[in-house]
Amino acid sequence: SDLHPTPPHPEQTPTPTAPPTHQQPPTPRRPPHNQTRTPDPIARAVHEALTAHHGDTQAATAELQRRAIPDAMALLDTCRIGARYDIVGHPPLPDILRKKSAHGADEVWEARPHWTRLDPPPTPHEVTALDINGAYLSALKTHLPLGALEYSTGNVHSRRRAGIHLITPPEWDHHPYLPNPLGNREEPGPVWVTEPTLRLLQRLATEQYGLLCDPPVIHESFTSGATEQLFEKFRQALRDAREKAITEEDEVTLEYVKSMYSKFVSTMGESNFNRALYRPDWMHIIRSQAFVNLWLKAHKAHTAGLTVMRVMGTDELHIAGNWRQVFTEGRGVTQVKIKDVYTPETSRQ
Numbered sequence: 001s002d003l004h005p006t007p008p009h010p011e012q013t014p015t016p017t018a019p020p021t022h023q024q025p026p027t028p029r030r031p032p033h034n035q036t037r038t039p040d041p042i043a044r045a046v047h048e049a050l051t052a053h054h055g056d057t058q059a060a061t062a063e064l065q066r067r068a069i070p071d072a073m074a075l076l077d078t079c080r081i082g083a084r085y086d087i088v089g090h091p092p093l094p095d096i097l098r099k100k101s102a103h104g105a106d107e108v109w110e111a112r113p114h115w116t117r118l119d120p121p122p123t124p125h126e127v128t129a130l131d132i133n134g135a136y137l138s139a140l141k142t143h144l145p146l147g148a149l150e151y152s153t154g155n156v157h158s159r160r161r162a163g164i165h166l167i168t169p170p171e172w173d174h175h176p177y178l179p180n181p182l183g184n185r186e187e188p189g190p191v192w193v194t195e196p197t198l199r200l201l202q203r204l205a206t207e208q209y210g211l212l213c214d215p216p217v218i219h220e221s222f223t224s225g226a227t228e229q230l231f232e233k234f235r236q237a238l239r240d241a242r243e244k245a246i247t248e249e250d251e252v253t254l255e256y257v258k259s260m261y262s263k264f265v266s267t268m269g270e271s272n273f274n275r276a277l278y279r280p281d282w283m284h285i286i287r288s289q290a291f292v293n294l295w296l297k298a299h300k301a302h303t304a305g306l307t308v309m310r311v312m313g314t315d316e317l318h319i320a321g322n323w324r325q326v327f328t329e330g331r332g333v334t335q336v337k338i339k340d341v342y343t344p345e346t347s348r349q
Contacts, residue, residue, distance in 0.1 A: 041075055042241045046253050061255050068259035069267055069274050075260070079233035087230070090278045091148040094222045096164065096192055097280045099270065108164055108284045111197045111291050113311045115179030120309055120344060125320045129340040132297065132315035134242065134333040135290045137261045140235040142289035143195050144282055145224035155218045157202070162195040163223030164281060169193075170201065170213035178212075178302055179311045181295050190219055194281075194288040195226070200295065209299075222281075235261075239333055246331045290314045301326050309344070320344065 045067075049060040064071075080087065096107040143162040157165075168190050172180040181200050185191065198216060205215040238261050245253035267274035269283035294317065298308045301319050304326045310318035316339065327336045 040241070041071075041078060042237070042253065042257065045071060046250075046256060050252065057252050061252050064252065064256040065259040068256065068263045072260040072264040073274070073276050075237060076231070076234050076264075079237055083233075085146055085227055085230055087277075088147055088279075089276055093278075093280065094149060094151070094164075096222070097284075106280060107192045108280075109183070109185060109191045109193055109197075110284055110288045111181065111183035111185075111193065112287075112313065113179050113291055113294060114184045114313070115311045117176065117307075117309050119176055120307060120320070125307075126341055126343050127309050127318050127320045128323055128338060129310070129342070130317045130319060130323065130327065131337040131339040132294060132317060133331055133335055133337060134239070134258075134261075135293065135315040136265050136286065137235060137238055137242070138293060138333050139265075139286045139290035140231040140261070141228055142285055143199075143226045143228050144230045144285060145195075145226050146230070147224045149222035149224050149281060152221045152223065153219065157198065157218055157221075158223070160225060161223040162226030162285070163221060164192055164194055164284070165198050165218050165223075166190050166192050166220040167198060167201075167216040167218050169216050170205070172213060175212060178298060178308060179295065181213075181292070183291065194285045196285060196289040196292040200292045243332060287314075297327075 045064060046060070049063050050057070053059040053063065076087075099106050145161070145163045149163050169182050169185075172182070181204060182191070182193070182197065193216075198218070201213065201216040203209055204212040238257050241253060242257045244250070245257065263273070265283060265286050268277040269280035270278065291314065294311060294313075294315065297317055298311045301317070301321075301323065302308050306319050306321035306323060306326060308318070309320055310316070312318075317336070323336075328334070329336060329338065331337060
């Protein structure tokens with residue numbers, strides 16, 4: 001497990017020699033999970049909260065949710081021991097990433113989907129609203145800029161870098177069966193998008209995706225050298241704790257883990273609750289990656305012959321047809337849950 005690092009000095013294998021006449025049986029090697037130096041911080045926190053509240057699961061859950069942000073940052077520090085890349089928590093930021101007012105927004109468009117198919121084919125089938133599990137948890141695996149963002153111009157994109165890009169997006173009018181990967185943006189003209197949105201648009205302009213659109217045109221960029229691995233051990237630790245909690249029907253741990261990753265993402269931009277990180281670029285990129293992942297699931301359903309009826313927010317996909325031929329039902333991060341089942345005639349706002 002990522003939370004259980006192996007000792008830095010493994011046992012030395014002695015030089016083979018002739019066995020003595022009365023050889024002692026070898027000491028059995030302990031299983032790897034017992035060779036840890038520190039206990040699982042997630043399990044420890046849950047145990048301490050339950051003990052402090054005398055087994056009251058509601059009170060323990062409420063306490064764990066309150067401390068989810070500092071606990072997530074502490075877990076991140078644990079997972080970062082010996083990491084190859086440093087986390088730059090407070091880099092200088094371009095003006096496009098600064099809010100225009102206290103309650104306003106910056107200039108970055110995250111491409112959040114809010115789409116309903118206007119001309120669904122006549123079908124007797126019911127529609128199933130699917131819930132994508134752990135959307136933000138999965139989105140932690142994305143290309144993140146490591147250092148301060150550097151400005152550049154021109155229609156040039158390096159796969160080794162990531163950041164925010166001012167693009168003229170391609171037209172999408174001739175695809176009524178799938179949502180615009182740019183989300184429900186109505187304003188024409190250039191728009192600042194994140195790395196995941198740009199890479200999705202570039203992919204959709206390739207033969208692999210049937211040339212669904214023209215490539216986007218890049219005008220300006222703020223980028224830095226990037227990696228997909230920055231939060232990988234952190235993501236795996238949370239994923240493993242989540243899976244264990246589901247297996248053991250441990251709702252306290254499940255709610256705690258969900259609070260850790262969702263609040264981690266929502267407060268890394270600008271928040272009084274997490275002053276250790278001020279990376280609105282990362283927040284936008286991770287959110288956009290969740291939206292890209294949802295769009296790709298809609299595309300997967302469509303190419304499998306299913307009818308995509310709605311694509312909403314971070315984790316909601318409405319499908320007509322036998323969706324089980326494409327997706328696996330369950331609570332794992334690679335699976336989906338049923339949120340609702342309704343007929344196409346049902347009015348849904």
